[in-house]
Amino acid sequence: MFIPINLALDGSNKLPSQLAKISHDELVLIELQGRLEVEGDRTGQAVGKLTLEKVGSPKPTLLIGHHLLEGKTVTLPKPLAVLHRSRPNCQETSDSQGEDGSQGSQEDVSYDIVALVKRKIVFAKRPIPVTGGVQPGSMAGDRDKKERKRAKIC
């Protein structure tokens, strides 16, 4: 077994400017307590709204449905290289196997270093519930079915 790791930093797909400032201009790491769990197909679905306030140091908030998370940007104890698996020949297999396609063919696996990251955004606190009308427009036109459902529960 022999898995090469290559560099693949093309720098063409930039993040919005405030996010790009955090550490890397193409990629940002957001740490959450727990995981984002989604029922059903989640591809392309909206999660929430990420805001960076510029009061002194940027203070990030993440609004998911009616839950507001407050976070901070921290420097990583050790820098991270973000590796992305590239498998030029196995696109179909991974599609047909769904989310666990990673075990598919191990033949031509290689990894690309897509970014070097030295800082991350961490949302470590408990979410604060926000009532419907607090931030009008923040979820401009709530179109996500799931979120609407969540709103009902609240």
Next chain:
Amino acid sequence: MTGCEVRFGADRSDNGSFRLLELPPDLLKLIETSIENSTSPNLTIKGHPTDDAVLCTQNKTYTLRSVVLSNSICIVTAPEYGEEVNDGDGEGEGKEVVVIRDQVSEVLEVVPCVPKLDRLGGLLKGLEYDIDGDLEEGGPEWDGDGDVEMGSDEEVGGMSQVKKPSGVKKLTLEDARREIQASEYELERGLRDRRILQINGTLRPLRPSSLTTILTLLLNTLVSLSLPHSAAPVDELTITLLEEHEIRREVCRQVMLWFGQITPERTTGEKKEEKWSMDVESVVKEIGLGILRNHKDEPIRQDLFLSKWREEIGDTFSSSLSLSLLTGNYLSHPPLTSPSLTYFPSSSLPPDPSTRFSDLFLTRPRWRAEDLYPFLEGVAVDGKERDKLLLKFARAVGGGDGEGVWYSSRGKV
């Protein structure tokens, strides 16, 4: 205050395809330099599916450990080209959108480790090259039964061209790169240290007795032709050894590379002539090892050994002779007034620390610190790690009375 919308990525194959690799300072520097110069960082992950994976740079090996996080980390980028954000109602125009490509809850940690070269021995079993048996063969064949024991000096069988059914597979350098969990540089050094020849693309360990013979011949030839050992003409030497002793030139050349440097040198504009600058110490050492190897079980008196050794290398080089060259390869036995030696190479000890220690303490219940250290070099990358291993597997006794520290097995009282 501005915000951007966070969405899940549209490409489902991204899920599980991201890894986060923690970078120690040296790796970070390596990657940063290669980004600056847009060169390849030459990083590879190596190992069989059942091995612990290692990460290799050009000259170092690291073990990869997966550390599970209780939190999850979202890898967020701008949407990819062509990944249109379907807003439904064109309201999202001009709004910034970022995409969660993957959620990761483990980080790969790297820890420097000793290259795992010991697998070479197993892979090359039965492929030893012997100067007496192999000369005529043009191809990468070998003779012998495949289960020839290491160190056996007898060549079995003839020039059989038929591959034995016992199925000794030949091994190319490319195979070794794939199989051995070591960086390129460490592998090259490993091949050199283990005296493994490359003949017609395949790897063949040179039998120790053959090596000693070649080296002795080289020394004799240098003296008899009055060639300077710091700049001996390569062609002249290899041709002499081929004609007079039937040593293949490529074999001879590789041996010369192991024991010195070959530099191309222009002589008066005519043609390039290569010169060999011999590493006298390592040649002397190897010849000493050759003699010592015969005394694995039967001790040889130290003074007898030294005079034999001196005789073998000749007067010209005897000033380089010193028993300390053989550190880590012999055991010295009392009485102290006329000690005797046995062959005890650290390379034959198990690579795993705990079995190595138990082996060492089986050989001797008590070790003086300075006697023990040479035998731990293969398992510890530096003195600090060695001391850690000693704390774990050995018990230190004494030290205050100027006699030095003795180590004994941890298990015994």
